[in-house]
Amino acid sequence: MSPPRSVADATRFTPTGPHAFTPSPAAASGETPQQRVARLRDAARKAKAEKNAGTIMDRIVDRGRVWADRAHRITALGLIGATGMVPAGRVGQCVG
Numbered sequence: 492m493s494p495p496r497s498v499a500d501a502t503r504f505t506p507t508g509p510h511a512f513t514p515s516p517a518a519a520s521g522e523t524p525q526q527r528v529a530r531l532r533d534a535a536r537k538a539k540a541e542k543n544a545g546t547i548m549d550r551i552v553d554r555g556r557v558w559a560d561r562a563h564r565i566t567a568l569g570l571i572g573a574t575g576m577v578p579a580g581r582v583g584q585c586v587g
Contacts, residue, residue, distance in 0.1 A: 522530070
């Protein structure tokens with residue numbers, strides 16, 4: 492049986508990941524953090540552009556969704572406004 496650990500040994504920080512001892516790939520390539528961020532953002536921008544560059548039908552459907560969303564919003568707000576005006580009109584009839 493091993494001897495019990497002291498309090499100092501039990502609370503000592505011990506890194507467990509490989510990141511504590513291995514250099515990062517960016518440091519090995521001589522790339523600064525700013526260059527890495529710029530490179531990754533550029534790669535993400537290119538991937539997004541490739542994803543969005545679909546067929547004509549994809550673009551038509553995307554535009555249709557925008558217009559359908561606008562029409563839905565107008566309809567919903569109109570119905571909410573109309574139902575709010577009905578009780579206000581009835582109160583006006585009772586008072587007047």
